[in-house]
Amino acid sequence: MGMRRAKLxxxxxxxxxxxxxxxxxxxxxxxxxxxxxxxxxxxxxxxxVCRLMKEAAGNLAPAASPVWESLVAQAGLAI
Numbered sequence: 001m002g003m004r005r006a007k008l009x010x011x012x013x014x015x016x017x018x019x020x021x022x023x024x025x026x027x028x029x030x031x032x033x034x035x036x037x038x039x040x041x042x043x044x045x046x047x048x049v050c051r052l053m054k055e056a057a058g059n060l061a062p063a064a065s066p067v068w069e070s071l072v073a074q075a076g077l078a079i
Contacts, residue, residue, distance in 0.1 A: 020044060026056045030075035
């Protein structure tokens, strides 16, 4: 009942989302930095860097930003 009340009051349940610059992470990785270096620079895990690269390669929405599309093209990733 307590969690239901908290949701109704608009409180966040669970862990807060990451506040990261996804485009910058992809750009750094495409620029030749290793997974470890990019992860340490942006204070995220290597797995997060890998996941963002996979998203950049295959999960672009039709309304994706032109900057994001150019980063993917620059990295030579197939869309």
